[in-house]
Amino acid sequence: MAVDIAASYRARVMNETHSGQMRPVLGIESSCDETAAAVLDGTGRILAEAVFTQSEEHARFGGVVPEIAARAHLQRLAGLVQGVLDEAGVRAGDLAGIAATAGPGLIGGLIVGASFGKGMALGAGLPFIGVNHLEAHALTARLPGLFEAPPAYPYLLMLVSGGHCQCVAVLGLGEYRRLGTTLDDAVGEAFDKAAKLLGLPWPGGAHLERLAATGDASAVKLPRPMLGRPGCDFSFSGLKTAVAQMVAKGEARPQDIAAGFQASVAAVLADRARHAAAMLPEATAMVVAGGVAANQAVRAALAAATPLALLAPPLRLCTDNAVMVAWAGLERLRAGQNDAMSLAPRPRWPLDEMSPPMKFR
Numbered sequence: 001m002a003v004d005i006a007a008s009y010r011a012r013v014m015n016e017t018h019s020g021q022m023r024p025v026l027g028i029e030s031s032c033d034e035t036a037a038a039v040l041d042g043t044g045r046i047l048a049e050a051v052f053t054q055s056e057e058h059a060r061f062g063g064v065v066p067e068i069a070a071r072a073h074l075q076r077l078a079g080l081v082q083g084v085l086d087e088a089g090v091r092a093g094d095l096a097g098i099a100a101t102a103g104p105g106l107i108g109g110l111i112v113g114a115s116f117g118k119g120m121a122l123g124a125g126l127p128f129i130g131v132n133h134l135e136a137h138a139l140t141a142r143l144p145g146l147f148e149a150p151p152a153y154p155y156l157l158m159l160v161s162g163g164h165c166q167c168v169a170v171l172g173l174g175e176y177r178r179l180g181t182t183l184d185d186a187v188g189e190a191f192d193k194a195a196k197l198l199g200l201p202w203p204g205g206a207h208l209e210r211l212a213a214t215g216d217a218s219a220v221k222l223p224r225p226m227l228g229r230p231g232c233d234f235s236f237s238g239l240k241t242a243v244a245q246m247v248a249k250g251e252a253r254p255q256d257i258a259a260g261f262q263a264s265v266a267a268v269l270a271d272r273a274r275h276a277a278a279m280l281p282e283a284t285a286m287v288v289a290g291g292v293a294a295n296q297a298v299r300a301a302l303a304a305a306t307p308l309a310l311l312a313p314p315l316r317l318c319t320d321n322a323v324m325v326a327w328a329g330l331e332r333l334r335a336g337q338n339d340a341m342s343l344a345p346r347p348r349w350p351l352d353e354m355s356p357p358m359k360f361r
């Protein structure tokens with residue numbers, strides 16, 4: 001029988017200090033190619049945060065290499081965690097709990113981060129929280145102080161990153177409905193592939209945006225997949241193929257192709273956002289997350305698509321980070337939740353277990 005060691009500390013889960021405030025929470029992120037650690041105080045104030053981006057180690061392969069990612073997490077994580085604890089002036093024993101991403105993501109990195117978190121939690125006698133990476137993105141907008149007021153439930157999340165592309169109804173803590181997802185590539189992946197076709201370095205999203213700024217979208221005709229289709233699923237492989245064919249023909253200018261590609265993606269995302277808003281008429285806001293949220297054309301299109309307020313956390317909290325993991329852990333601890341040490345990392349872990357499995361991630 002699996003012994004739930006963390007549960008034996010249940011009495012301490014709330015970990016209230018004498019002032020009635022929860023103790024700090026440590027967050028760990030290692031699901032893809034960012035190694036990150038952060039400490040929040042019991043109210044959610046950021047005491048320390050650190051991110052090590054591995055993109056240099058993967059760049060020459062033109063994408064994230066799982067084995068290299070896992071090794072890099074292993075090399076970096078202990079130092080990053082020690083660094084944020086020191087900066088926050090907090091020792092492991094002072095924490096209310098340790099939250100680590102347990103999925104979805106690359107299994108090697110997940111095992112490194114979750115095992116590290118569990119080991120630390122065991123050693124210090126603390127609760128462990130295995131956080132769903134998508135839930136962490138979904139709850140980031142609720143961090144105190146980020147917006148004038150945190151969005152009230154229910155709200156919409158547009159998650160547009162290199163690994164994930166989905167629209168989620170955030171109904172409450174632990175209550176999510178996936179309204180749509182990609183049938184093939186994630187949107188960031190599409191940016192990266194289009195950029196590669198245009199001869200730009202990986203990851204190419206930001207390079208493509210710079211090139212697009214000098215081009216004319218109306219000079220090229222590219223498809224806008226899924227536009228007008230019911231629901232809010234996404235598909236980008238047809239657009240990528242069209243870019244590949246256009247590049248191969250060599251007739252259009254690269255900057256015009258970049259501009260046309262970006263305009264297509266922005267139009268598709270705006271259309272999907274409109275559909276999502278119609279699927280959740282009670283939504284109070286639309287939150288964007290993921291690296292593609294850095295794209296100004298995408299942001300502008302999403303902001304104009306619906307009457308909902310578009311909430312974009314600062315970029316460092318939109319992309320993969322550990323603040324969001326610590327915050328999700330804090331929210332779950334507050335709700336009296338923690339996980340068993342037997343919790344296994346899950347490379348695929350849909351936010352909404354009722355949804356059909358995604359094709360890729």
Ligand code: KG4
Pocket residue numbers: 032160161162163164187188189191192203204205206207209289290291292293294295296318319320
């Ligand atoms: O969220 P993120 O940092 O990592 C994950 O994929 O989880 O997102 C990275 C993705 C990459 O595909 C990158 O090319 C894309 O976000 N990206 C952009 C921009 N900046 C980053 N895509 C379009 N325009 C940008 N300015």
Ligand code: ZN
Pocket residue numbers: 133137161164290319320
């Ligand atoms: Zn992410």
